[in-house]
Amino acid sequence: MEQPIDISQVVRTTGLSARALRFYEARGLVRPLRTASGRRLYGAGELARLHRIVTLKAAGFSLADIGRLLDRRPVDLAGLIAAQLAALDDKAAEIAEARRLLQSVQSRIGRGEPLDVATLCSLIRTGDQTMTESNWKAVADRYFTPEEKAEWAARMPPSAEFDPADYARRWQELGGRITAALPLDPGAPEAEGFVREWFALLEPFSRVATPDMWQKSAGLYERMPEWEGQADPGFSSEVWRFINDAATRMRAAGKDVGPLPAHLTAGAEPQRVGTGSAPA
Template identity: 60%
Template sequence: MTMMLDIAEIAQATGLSSRALRFYEARGLIRPLRSSGGRRIFGAGELERLHAIVALKRAGFTLAAIGRMLDRPDARLGPMVAAQLSVVEAQRVALADTAALLQSIQSRIDAGERIDVATLCSLIRKGNSMTTTQWKAVVDRHFTTEEQARWAERMGALGPDFDQVAYQARWADLGQRIAAALPLDPDSDVARGFVREWFALLAPFRAVATPEMWAGATRLHQDRAEWDGQADPGFSGEVWQFIQAAGAAMRARGEQPEA
């Protein structure tokens, strides 16, 4: 005897809601039969298909990809699995970055800092402005593995208490404030104030950077047109150019922004 189930029985068998079943039907993923009274009736084939949909969704495949796989059993799965693996890996890295950010914020709260919801949201937005994978792709194109190893060794001299996430959030905050003030006369009091803030933030890097590292970092940003939009160091190319002009204006006045 052929097994036939109505929508309530299918929902119970698969753990899916009736609403989800209707949605999958609307997307063409399932094609239930109709009784004489217009009720949806599911056979063994549709039940098996629903179990497959649940399994593939658990792996993160989109409904469009699931539909292609189920409608073409002979399709080459290698490229589809590889593409999904890349998506999952990017999500894993993003989650790791988010976990590091939340741990940093929690440590500040544990230390007695008062952080309200607005501040928390701001820190999350700023802390996630540059993902590890995006920045690494840019760095790999500009520095050799050996150069990166020397950088890591020197930056390690900042010690275990150096909070990279909070440091990046401070760059994002400064970059946003400068961007909001533009256009601005580079030879103005406000501009000089921004330059002083900029070099104050650079202090940890300047404390450990070799001349080679300093030149490399400058060259990286001078070549920003090659990678702009691919990663976000916390400030735009326009902000970088403004700081260079404002710094030059200070030096022309006989002032040293690095001081």
């Protein structure tokens, strides 16, 4: 029987970082042995789990789905694979659309049209905006009634006070930084910083959200794997789950997460995070 190896040897043999290994342990995906001094030791079984995690993650499965598969919990494998294939198809469509936009710009350059960076960004944004608005409407129509969407629109700040394009850009920027930091322990100080940034950015919605709006928003993003790739909120379902986990921990510990709607303030039990305003 092979002897267990420590975390430094696992890093060398798998190429995973020590931070990734600790994050997978925090999520319950691996369970290394511990010596009396607290040193982690990985046996053959845990090394096999790590290789499966890497393989499934490369195929695009979420950590939650990977956990269910590895622990052999009841799962609709055919449905899970079908959903992942649909997400990959959507991603392929996005890549094809990006290629189309860039080829269009390239043809303008080939015709001798003077294009600077500002013009390039404007052309790309115009194409993306048309696609994104249409996709968000399709997603919203699946999860919200016309009456709910009308109430949402009526409660959000007027366009003179609120720039939707800039707001979407800020979600993209924050989501990108969180993605780059993952895997990350939801209890780490860096995670708490991300949570406070998240709720600060969420404030325009938190300020006007009714309890029903907040719950419907949270429900929409909990079901994000159903529509991920069809519309882009600026972050992935993995980022949303990470923020939700980190925020729940903070609130359970009595820590300030940032601006919250009135029904979630002092005395309320920790609930789902929710996120930015629902698509119109």
